């Protein structure tokens with residue numbers, strides 16, 4: 001089968017022929033119907049060899065949707081031909097966090113060598129994907145696979161990030177979304193669908209700001225040094241109750257710190273890793289800062305339900321497997337609006 005692999009540190013991914021996997025005991029083989037392209041792939045491919053937490057070659061793609069093609073011995077709960085989304089942050093399934101469905105925070109995944117598909121295990125940018133356990137599958141129940149693929153990460157991650165702040169996002173409150181890309185344009189919609197907040201989206205690109213407005217942002221603004229002042233103007237000088245940073249570089253975390261209200265939340269989702277000084281007098285009083293990772297199994301079910309209700313619509317551009325290396329180049333250059341989805 002064809003697969004898109006990251007083979008050598010610093011080199012572009014390539015389309016290669018690899019053996020079609022066979023499901024072992026407990027495993028499920030999916031024929032991939034859609035695989036989303038996440039900026040984290042670009043992040044990981046920019047890391048030096050000593051920072052890579054897994055071996056190469058790696059088949060990319062951690063936003064996967066497919067139809068069940070074959071069941072390994074002992075698998076029950078799904079049937080051949082069924083359309084399913086893959087819950088990506090695989091854990092052990094038995095630790096205290098996994099027991100609550102929070103496999104994204106599995107306490108034992110590292111020690112057991114369990115890695116998400118596309119981020120250690122072979123991923124979804126291939127004709128077939130092996131899923132380690134049936135509990136990592138959620139039925140699509142009528143959702144379009146191309147729509148559903150981005151929801152497994154670009155939908156789930158903002159959903160989880162927003163959920164921690166829901167009590168603060170009452171009527172009259174303001175949420176700021178920094179970076180209206182794959183995750184950000186879904187964050188705007190999740191905020192609109194699940195909270196009473198006024199939503200301000202910031203980006204450096206006009207097409208992304210335009211998309212943010214189309215999907216429900218009340219206001220949009222350039223992400224530059226004047227943005228904190230603009231946010232204060234729009235909030236009677238108070239600042240934003242919640243700032244979600246989908247970039248995480250030094251200028252955006254600074255912007256977050258300058259825009260947040262007393263008792264507000266700053267949530268850094270972008271993985272660039274710029275530090276944010278926290279301490280008395282460094283931020284408005286009682287601001288809470290978090291850098292969450294992905295989301296839980298039950299939250300993925302909630303996100304798919306929201307999409308089925310019509311409240312979420314991923315803005316997607318689709319491509320074939322063979323085009324993937326070139327699409328990564330375009331994505332890196334900022335030329336994708338919304339999410340690129342690979343359809344094998």
Ligand code: NAD
Nearest residue numbers: 039040179180181182183203204208223269270271293294
């Ligand atoms: P994307 O490229 O689709 O979107 C990023 C957006 O940020 C683009 O619209 C870009 O124009 C904009 N941007 C760039 N610089 C900016 C600036 N200075 N100010 C404002 N906007 C700016 O990327 P994505 O796939 O949506 O991922 C966003 C980030 O989230 C990445 O860092 C990715 O690695 C990370 N991520 C984190 C998690 C997690 O669990 N924490 C999960 C998925 C993705």
Ligand code: ZN
Nearest residue numbers: 038039040153
């Ligand atoms: Zn991702």
Ligand code: ZN
Nearest residue numbers: 092095098106
């Ligand atoms: Zn676990």
